[in-house]
Amino acid sequence: MTEHFRPRGKHLIAGDWTSGGEAFLSLPVVGEATSYPSGTAAEVDRAVVAAEAAFWSYGYSSRKARAAFLNRIADEIEARGAAITEIAHAETGLPTARLEGERGRTTGQLRFFANCILAGDYLDRRDDPANPDRQPLPKPGIKLVQRPIGPVAVFGASNFPLAFSTAGGDTASALAAGCPVVVKGHPAHPGTGEIVAEAIFEAIRAEGLDPGVFSLIQSNTREAGEALVTHPLIRAVGFTGSLGGGRALFDLAQSRPDPIPFFGELGSVNPQFMLPEAMAARAAEIAKKWTGSLTMGVGQFCTNPAVVFCLDGPDADTFETTASAALKDVSDQPMLTDGIASAYRGGRDRVCKARGVKSLVSSEDGGRNTGPDLFVTSSEQWFANPELHHEVFGPLGILVRMRDADEMLRAAHGLEGQLTATLHMDAGDTPLAKRLMPVxxxxxxxxxxxxxxxxxxxxxxxxxxxxxxxxxSVSSTSVGSLAIRRFLRPVAYQDLPEALLPVEFSEG
Incomplete structure (x- = not known):
């Protein structure tokens, strides 16, 4: 640990570093464990009530002020860069270069959203002028603008301790919209969450904002998360995590007396369609690049390209042989938590037991460490075994060898919703690609x-x-400028005098 940061082992609630709840120990890959409190409904209530109080000033602040705040957070994170990298590496085992890149992405997102709100396009301002002379009835004057919805709950992600966690995309976009944020920190990296929370708090003080604008609740139980989602003052939730956990929280959000939006990112196998002309020209090259993507970060990416569809034949043989050889050279690495490693092995074993599936590359059971796994199956078995269609979070790939283009199209139709889908194609593959695109x-x-x-x-x-x-939420994104719109709602103003209109109409 550097001399600049020692974990306090506390929550940050509206400017106060405080304890509350039973203690739990962090589980770092290297170094000593630290004790943290696991927040209860009482801590959540304090944070959310403070966020609601802060909304009455922050939600009506100028875009210039919020942009300055976001840029200040980025500055404070950069000022703690070495300490953030050190504790994040100790807690997660992620390589230093990866963490430094992710820190740059985190500060880049903050500055990106600052520029977005200064530009003002996200407001979608509309103006229908009045026409008192219209017949048979006068036309009223109506203006519309997007307004912040109120306090937002954000759940830190296990696989991105910076870019999708305490000051990550959900937090940055909510703050950009004018919404105070309460973060439920991920227990896989509580120290990383704490030092980033410290950076946000210093930015709050520097910009003279209400400290209720941001709080961090540490937790390794479900109580804090459930309390956040069901708190009557929370107006939306941003979540990145497992399908089971996310679906449970989504159901809670929808079963409230006043249902709220739950923006959850839950699971995807990100299918790869290897079209025949591309495979004939460069099957080995594509296979090598695919294995690099599959094993990046021990496969712990939501966009991990887990399933490959290709036509059976010699080119599929080349792909299979090349991918197998490349994956056998990949060494075991630590996964983010013992729980993720255990869940990976459970998913691997489920795939391995499926009928008609052949193992090409197998990882060893090594506690928190794992290597890649590769399986191959036929299109017939793919269609017969729906359990193969579900995400296994980690470096597991399935190669599906299909008889013809019609089967590839059938496979596309049978997919569940995905974050991404990829076409590997050459010019001669365009007719087949056009058939696949609408699906x-x-x-x-x-x-x-x-x-x-x-x-x-x-x-x-x-x-x-x-x-x-x-x-x-099929119409929303958690990355990019459109992410801000998740935490806004349109309000129309009919025949209101200028003095009562939001400042967004008078700002440039």
């Missing part, structure tokens, strides 16, 4: 050609979501 548009939020989905660009055009179970 993939209904199945996935992002469609790629000749690339791999790991690595999600933060940009205006990015869509990181998809039909269920990829996410719980």
């Amino acid at each position: 993939l548009e209904r199945k996935a939020g992002r469609i790629l050609a000749n690339g791999f989905p790991t690595g999600v660009e933060v940009s205006h055009a990015m869509m990181h979501g998809g039909p269920y179970p990829a996410s719980t």
Whole structure:
């Protein structure tokens, strides 16, 4: 640990570092464990009530002020860069280079959203001028603008301790919208969550904001998460995690007396369609690149390209042989938590026991460490075994050898909702690609050609979501400028005097 940061082992609730709840120990890959309190409904209530109080100032602050706040958070995170990398590496085992890149993505997102709100396009301002002379009835003057919805709950993700956690995309976009945030930290990296929370708090103090704008509740139980989702003052939830946990929280959000939006990213196998002309030209090259994407970060990416569809034949043989050889050279690495490693082995064993599935590369049971697994099956067995269609979070790949293009199209129709789908194609594959495209548009939020989905660009055009179970809101994204819209709602103003209109109408 550096001399600049020692974990307090506490929550941050509206500016106060405080305890509350039974203690739990962190489970770092290296170094000593630290004790943290596991927040209860009482801590959640304090944080949410403070967030609601802060909304009356923060929700009506200027875009310039919120942009300055987001940029200040980025500055404070950068000022703690070495300490953040050190504790995040100790807690997660992720390589230093990966964490430094993720930290850059985190600060880049904050600055990106700051620029977005300064530009003002996200407000979708509309103005229908009055026409008192219209017959048979006068036309009223109506203006519309997007307004922040109120306090937002955010759940930190296990696989991105920075970019999808305490100050990650959900938090940044909610703050950009004008919504205070209460984060339920992930127990896989509580120290990383704490130091990032410290950076946010210093930015709050520097910008003179109400400290209720942000709180972090540490927790390794379900109590805090359930209390957050069901708290009557929470107006929306951002979640990245497992299908089972996310679906349970989604059901809670929908069963409230006042149901609220639950923006959950839950699961995806991100299918790869290897079209015949591309395979004939470069099957080995595609296979090598695919294995690199499959094993990146021990396969712990929501966009991990787990399933490959290709036509049976010599080119599929080349792909299979090349991928198998490449994966056998990949060494075991630690997964983010013991629980994730155990769940991976359970998913691997489920696939291994499925009828008609052959194991090509097998990982060893090594506690928290694991290597890749590769399986091959026929299209007949793929269609007969729905359990093969579910995500196994980690470096597990399934190669499905299909008899013809019609079976490939059938496989596309049978997919559940996906974050991404990829076409590997050459010019001669265009007719088949055109047959697949209408289906993939209904199945996935992002469609790629000749690339791999790991690595999600933060940009205006990015869509990181998809039909269920990829996410719980088919029309929203958790990455890119459109993410801000999740935490806004349109309000129309009819014949109101200028003095009563939101400042967004007078700001440039």
